[in-house]
Amino acid sequence: EVQLVETGGGLIQPGGSLRLSCAASGFTVSSNYMSWVRQAPGKGLEWVSVIYSGGSTYYADSVKGRFTISRDNSKNTLYLQMNSLRAEDTAVYYCARPPYWGQGTLVTVSS
């Protein structure tokens, strides 16, 4: 059974950093493309970043230069390193390996 479990969310001050994790089971992270998608309160889904099986990474313009997607094959885990956080980054962050989604982790950027 495929499972994706995100952790690492929380309350962080503007300008701070946070690292989200997405622990995968039932498949191999390195053999699949995986994405981070976020949803601000009361808003729609917004794609954040993707990493392909070959290691190529891409980012939405809104997070480029601040967020970094990576994976640890030994832990079968996907990460999202978020730096220079802004209030507008407040959202529930989901990891996804289509057609599967995690349950999400809430990031709140506020002073």
Add this chain to the structure above:
Amino acid sequence: NFMLTQPHSVSESPGKTVTISCTRSSGSIASNYVQWYQQRPGSAPTTVIYEDNQRPSGVPDRFSGSIDSSSNSASLTISGLKTEDEADYYCQSYDSSNPWVFGGGTKLTVL
């Protein structure tokens, strides 16, 4: 960059059939697969259609997807509506420059 446009809301009665459209602003809808996600209030998204018209295991055959090149749009059709189908629905596609593009979402009310 292309956009995917969905109606903000649709409503229909239990037992009826509803169709939600997703129109691509530029580039051919047939060139890249379309996915559809269901998101019930307070829950993570789940995939109801992938690769235009494929259903993940566990998704009832009341859900179907199609594309129409003449209108450059994709459609999600739900037949035999149930109150549990009440949710937000998002279409998603991509191209070589944009790994994930979401529609704005459609709120389905089953009344």
